[in-house]
Amino acid sequence: MMGSIPMPGGWTMSAMWLPMCGQSWIGAAAGFTRMWALMMVPMMLPLAVAPLRRYRAALVGTGRAFLLTAAAGVAWAAAWTASGLPVYLAGAAVAQLLLTMPALARMMPALAAAAGVAGAAWHVAALRPRPAHPVPPGPPVCTAALLRGARLGGHCVRRCAGLTVVLLAAGIMERSTMICAIAVVVTESVCLRER
Numbered sequence: 243m244m245g246s247i248p249m250p251g252g253w254t255m256s257a258m259w260l261p262m263c264g265q266s267w268i269g270a271a272a273g274f275t276r277m278w279a280l281m282m283v284p285m286m287l288p289l290a291v292a293p294l295r296r297y298r299a300a301l302v303g304t305g306r307a308f309l310l311t312a313a314a315g316v317a318w319a320a321a322w323t324a325s326g327l328p329v330y331l332a333g334a335a336v337a338q339l340l341l342t343m344p345a346l347a348r349m350m351p352a353l354a355a356a357a358g359v360a361g362a363a364w365h366v367a368a369l370r371p372r373p374a375h376p377v378p379p380g381p382p383v384c385t386a387a388l389l390r391g392a393r394l395g396g397h398c399v400r401r402c403a404g405l406t407v408v409l410l411a412a413g414i415m416e417r418s419t420m421i422c423a424i425a426v427v428v429t430e431s432v433c434l435r436e437r
Contacts, residue, residue: 249340251348256415259330259337271330278326281414283319285424286398288431290318293394297387313384314391321395325406333410354411361407368401369430402427 246254261270301307
């Protein structure tokens with residue numbers, strides 16, 4: 243469990259944005275990205291199930307439907323994992339700024355609330371229906387499956403950017419925040435299967 247740093251204004255900042263004693267910035271970024279993958283990939287997986295099922299159904303009869311679908315799933319997870327690095331870099335930059343600017347740190351609870359509301363609005367706006375992308379014709383090769391999974395992962399990361407902002411604003415390490423986010427993702431995956 244990461245510690246927290248008391249900040250001006252009566253709130254605490256998670257220490258996950260800073261290197262631990264004796265740790266390099268590269269080590270801290272790698273640790274955050276690993277933690278990000280362990281949290282976000284399982285949490286967002288319900289959104290990938292329907293597209294991966296459609297992909298597998300389109301590959302039936304090729305003899306490698308399971309293998310190619312698994313490759314697409316791995317690429318989807320890699321896209322979510324890779325999205326953790328820019329999140330960490332932005333969070334670390336904000337943390338450094340807040341440590342050096344007490345006046346800005348005092349405003350952070352209000353700024354986080356505004357960011358959370360904006361992120362929620364952004365996420366709701368991203369819920370508009372989108373047509374399913376058909377599997378392009380051609381031989382089902384592993385490279386095509388990896389590209390398909392990476393595109394699906396990139397789409398999912400972009401579509402869930404608002405929810406990610408809400409998670410970060412509310413405190414991504416807070417249990418209640420994670421439970422609410424998981425509930426939102428599962429509800430979307432059940433109610434919006436056509437996407």
